[in-house]
Amino acid sequence: MSLAVLSPEQIQAKLLEKKYPAQETYYAMYSTWWGGVVKNPSLMMVPIDDHLVHRGDGVFEAIKVVDGRVFLIDEHLARLAKSAELLSLALPMSIAEIKRTCLELSAISGQQNLILRLYISRGPGGFTTNPYESVSSQMYLVATTLKPMPAEKYEVGVACGKSEIPPKDPWFARIKSCNYLQNVLMKKESVDRKLDFTVSFDAQGNLTESSTENIVILDKNGILVRPTLNQILKGTTMMRSFELAEALVKSGDIKAIEERNISEQDIYAAKEVMMIGTTLDVLPVSSFEGKKIGPGIAGPVAKKLLALLKEDIKKGPTSTAVPY
Numbered sequence: 503m504s505l506a507v508l509s510p511e512q513i514q515a516k517l518l519e520k521k522y523p524a525q526e527t528y529y530a531m532y533s534t535w536w537g538g539v540v541k542n543p544s545l546m547m548v549p550i551d552d553h554l555v556h557r558g559d560g561v562f563e564a565i566k567v568v569d570g571r572v573f574l575i576d577e578h579l580a581r582l583a584k585s586a587e588l589l590s591l592a593l594p595m596s597i598a599e600i601k602r603t604c605l606e607l608s609a610i611s612g613q614q615n616l617i618l619r620l621y622i623s624r625g626p627g628g629f630t631t632n633p634y635e636s637v638s639s640q641m642y643l644v645a646t647t648l649k650p651m652p653a654e655k656y657e658v659g660v661a662c663g664k665s666e667i668p669p670k671d672p673w674f675a676r677i678k679s680c681n682y683l684q685n686v687l688m689k690k691e692s693v694d695r696k697l698d699f700t701v702s703f704d705a706q707g708n709l710t711e712s713s714t715e716n717i718v719i720l721d722k723n724g725i726l727v728r729p730t731l732n733q734i735l736k737g738t739t740m741m742r743s744f745e746l747a748e749a750l751v752k753s754g755d756i757k758a759i760e761e762r763n764i765s766e767q768d769i770y771a772a773k774e775v776m777m778i779g780t781t782l783d784v785l786p787v788s789s790f791e792g793k794k795i796g797p798g799i800a801g802p803v804a805k806k807l808l809a810l811l812k813e814d815i816k817k818g819p820t821s822t823a824v825p826y
């Protein structure tokens with residue numbers, strides 16, 4: 503075997519030849535490493551010695567843009583800042599500048615509906631675990647397609663199961679780090695088992711979350727319950743939905759809103775179970791480990807909560823403070 507040593511021009515030519523279907527869903531990328539934007543997906547790259555690549559040393563967010571409006575951007579950026587702080591990871595620019603960059607990149611993408619994928623990395627510099635090797639933290643921001651769930655899922659509901667992947671330690675679960683191996687394996691097991699989602703339980707049998715979604719229940723008494731926040735990611739969509747659900751308490755559709763531990767038994771006894779997250783909004787769960795949940799299709803509260811959230815998304819970026 504003889505390895506070709508390529509010139510920069512040859513590398514560029516080879517990169518530009520690389521074509522695969524997913525690239526059609528990448529519209530534009532900004533990188534602090536270049537200090538600019540690239541629109542050709544074949545050139546959307548990060549340095550191999552960025553500790554994000556070889557150690558998962560970084561944090562991220564996925565932010566939804568609908569009809570040109572960036573939903574819950576302040577809440578996403580507050581969580582990003584908190585995740586970075588917990589890892590002693592300095593942001594390469596202020597939150598205000600990150601926000602402006604998100605809005606500008608959305609405009610550059612020329613698309614009205616997007617998922618903005620925002621990564622803050624420890625930065626390039628060496629290959630050890632030592633974060634002090636890195637020259638400086640970097641930001642990579644990619645504007646990608648927003649691919650909604652099939653509409654029928656909101657009517658028939660989704661199939662969920664119990665994950666066998668060990669749940670994250672509570673400290674890590676609250677950080678949206680680029681170290682997402684458990685989440686990756688949970689997604690893999692759901693695909694392998696032909697389920698829409700699997701969810702984890704902690705060592706005490708308390709429900710935590712799914713690969714990249716929160717899960718909540720309408721309990722047998724009509725109380726909308728989310729798991730306690732000490733072992734899950736504080737989902738921006740879940741928190742916002744629970745604020746919006748106050749209207750359902752007033753209208754008498756639900757009795758109250760609570761945050762407490764939820765067991766597997768509580769899931770089977772629930773009137774309704776819902777997955778909640780940025781891409782899917784509020785999605786009804788129709789079965790858990792093959793057993794029917796509630797009506798076995800979308801329940802009335804899931805439908806009402808989804809309608810409230812969709813209305814909220816239309817009103818544009820909210821500045822609802824979600825303090826940490």
Ligand SMILES: Cc1ncc(COP(=O)(O)O)c(C=O)c1O
Nearest residue numbers: 714715716735737738739779780
């Ligand atoms: C582990 C995990 N839980 C829950 C969520 C849902 O959070 P959000 O509603 O902010 O998308 C996500 C996605 O960000 C996640 O990665």
